Amino acid sequence: xxxxxxxxxxxxxxxGCDQRISKSSTIAEALGAMDEVNSYLGLCxxxxxxxxxxxxxxxxxxxxxxxxxxxxxxxxxxxxxxxxVKDLENIVDDIEKQIPKVESFxxxxxxxxxxxxxxxxxxxxxxxxxxxxxxEEGVVGIGKSTLExxxxxxSVLYALARLSSHLSNVEEESPDYK
Numbered sequence: 675x676x677x678x679x680x681x682x683x684x685x686x687x688x689x690g691c692d693q694r695i696s697k698s699s700t701i702a703e704a705l706g707a708m709d710e711v712n713s714y715l716g717l718c719x720x721x722x723x724x725x726x727x728x729x730x731x732x733x734x735x736x737x738x739x740x741x742x743x744x745x746x747x748x749x750x751x752x753x754x755x756x757x758x759v760k761d762l763e764n765i766v767d768d769i770e771k772q773i774p775k776v777e778s779f780x781x782x783x784x785x786x787x788x789x790x791x792x793x794x795x796x797x798x799x800x801x802x803x804x805x806x807x808x809x810e811e812g813v814v815g816i817g818k819s820t821l822e823x824x825x826x827x828x829s830v831l832y833a834l835a836r837l838s839s840h841l842s843n844v845e846e847e848s849p850d851y852k
Contacts, residue, residue, distance in 0.1 A: 700804065700807045700808045700811055700813070701747060701748070701808055701813065701814060703804050703807075704747050704801070704804035704805045704807065704808045705744055705747055705748065706804075707797070707800055707801035707804040707805075708740055708743055708744045708747065708801050708804075708805070709744070710797055710800075710801065711740060711794065711797045711798050711801045711827075712737050712740045712741070712744075714793070714794050714797055715733050715736060715737050715740075715794055716737065717790070718733055718790050718791060718794055719733040719734060719737070721786070721787065721790060722787050722790065722791075722834075722838065725787050725838060725841055725842065726837070726838075726841055729834065732765060732830075732834070735761070736762075736827065736830070739754060739758055739823065742754055743805070743820055743823070743824065746814070746816060746817065746820055747805065747808060747814060747816070748814075749814055753817040753819065753820055754817060754819045754820040754822075754823040755819060756819045756822075758819070758823055759819050759822045759823050759826055762823065762826040762827065762829070762830050763826060765830050765833070766826070766829050766830055766833045769833040769834070769836070769837045770833065772837060772840065773833075773836050773837055773840045774840070776836060778848040778849075779848065779849060780835075780836070780839075780846040780847065780848055780849075781846070781847045781848070781849055782835075784838075784839040784842070784844040784845075784846040784847070785838060785839055785842040785844045787835075787838035787839075787841075787842060788835040788836065788838040788839040788842070788844070788846070789835075790835075790838075791831050791832070791834040791835035791838055792831075792832070792835045794831045795828045795831035795832050795835065798824070798827045798828045798831055799828050801824065802824040802825065802827070802828065805820070805821070805824055806821070809821065
């Protein structure tokens with residue numbers, strides 16, 4: 675059954691909790707924001723694998739890790755390991771070797787693929803803010819590595835955006851602030 679009617683009154687339940695919480699609670703907001711990132715990354719994965727086949731595995735691994743973050747938010751004992759943070763750092767380091775040195779911000783939309791990753795980055799930053807709010811509330815314990823992972827995630831997505839433009843032979847435009 676794909677519906678239960680239990681949330682019709684605006685409440686939901688998280689893992690291991692018998693009490694129902696408001697769908698507008700910080701936990702529900704954080705879970706929803708993480709789901710948005712994960713879902714949009716699915717589109718990025720499908721669309722960008724034709725540009726660079728290695729993107730598919732990178733994104734798929736990130737998606738799996740976002741489920742770990744969601745489980746942690748919902749009260750499960752799973753959490754992101756320090757190694758997963760290092761994995762993201764290694765991806766960024768590898769991409770930096772392939773692209774021209776980044777010395778400024780860029781106006782999004784150099785190509786379709788970079789625009790998609792830039793948008794994914796903004797979704798990831800929003801989700802990170804929601805998770806930080808849950809962490810600051812102290813209702814659910816969020817691990818140090820999880821917070822680090824979410825911070826690195828936006829860096830990976832920014833790097834993938836820059837690499838996408840580079841692979842598409844698109845020269846990105848910096849804002850002129852005029």
